[in-house]
Amino acid sequence: MALSDLLYPDNPKRRQELIHLHQELLDCMSTNFRATNELAGVLNEHLGCTIPHIKMRESSTVKENCDIIIEAMGEIQRQVQKIDSDMKEKLEPVLYQKLYDIKEPELEKIAIAHRVFSVVLGEATSTAGMVAIKLIGSNLITLTVSKLVSLLAQIGASVLGGISIAILGLGIEMILHAILGAVERNQLLAAVRSYEEHLAQFKAASEKYQCAIHEVTSLVRHQAQ
Numbered sequence: 001m002a003l004s005d006l007l008y009p010d011n012p013k014r015r016q017e018l019i020h021l022h023q024e025l026l027d028c029m030s031t032n033f034r035a036t037n038e039l040a041g042v043l044n045e046h047l048g049c050t051i052p053h054i055k056m057r058e059s060s061t062v063k064e065n066c067d068i069i070i071e072a073m074g075e076i077q078r079q080v081q082k083i084d085s086d087m088k089e090k091l092e093p094v095l096y097q098k099l100y101d102i103k104e105p106e107l108e109k110i111a112i113a114h115r116v117f118s119v120v121l122g123e124a125t126s127t128a129g130m131v132a133i134k135l136i137g138s139n140l141i142t143l144t145v146s147k148l149v150s151l152l153a154q155i156g157a158s159v160l161g162g163i164s165i166a167i168l169g170l171g172i173e174m175i176l177h178a179i180l181g182a183v184e185r186n187q188l189l190a191a192v193r194s195y196e197e198h199l200a201q202f203k204a205a206s207e208k209y210q211c212a213i214h215e216v217t218s219l220v221r222h223q224a225q
Contacts, residue, residue, distance in 0.1 A: 021195045025155075028199070028206050029065060030056055032148070036072050039141075039213045042220055046128045047117065049079045063161030066152040073145045084136045090116045099136065109133045127220050134216050141216070144209040151205050155198050 033056050040051035054072045056065055088096050095112055098104045114129030135141055155161060 021199055025062070025195070025199050025202065028203055029062075029069070031210065032069055032206055035210045035213045036069060036076070038217055039076060040072065042131060042217055043076065043079055046131045046220070047079070047083060051075050051079060061161060063156035066156035066161065070149050070152050070156075073149050077142065077145055080135050080141065083132055087113065087116055087132070087136065090119060099133065106133070130219055131216060134219060141212050144205065144212045147205045148202075148209050151198070151202050155202065158194050158198060 033054055037053045040049070040053060043049040043051055051072070054068050057068070087099060091099075091112065098112060099109050110129040110133050112129070113132040117128040117132065
């Protein structure tokens with residue numbers, strides 16, 4: 001049976017819509033790769049971390065690329081937790097509590113954090129304290145990373161996970177064949193709806209993640225000016 005018989009015979013536009021959904025998913029993933037590398041760069045430069053940069057692998061599946069981001073995000077979370085542990089270890093309890101006191105002036109918190117990193121690193125950049133406070137004083141990064149990791153895991157485990165990143169260079173018929181190859185006819189509706197549902201949630205979570213990272217990187221760029 002022809003592919004056209006499998007894909008909504010009453011709606012030929014569905015073919016292009018399916019391709020568009022896949023392209024949107026990959027574009028969103030690519031943006032998250034860049035944002036993750038940007039945050040890793042800030043942590044490496046200013047807080048003494050050694051988080052490796054990641055690269056989207058076109059020869060791999062969606063799931064395998066999801067796993068790459070998940071691993072990188074997990075490392076970022078571990079590094080942020082380590083920063084918090086360093087603060088707790090080096091500071092008197094009263095000073096440590098000040099870092100989380102919303103009534104405490106921001107400049108005072110930054111000065112406290114900077115003193116800690118001057119000890120931990122031997123010599124800290126002028127923005128180290130500011131970056132540390134932004135990361136540990138706000139749970140925005142932690143929450144957005146956790147949400148995105150959860151969604152990436154869901155996408156990887158879904159029917160989308162087995163699709164190769166590289167199929168975008170092929171013709172429409174080949175792309176559709178790759179997307180639908182492992183999907184039975186009676187599962188097609190669920191597969192397309194899965195694309196739409198996962199993409200909507202993924203895009204929303206990605207935007208929050210990228211905005212949270214932008215807040216940190218903007219502070220660094222402003223400080224450098």
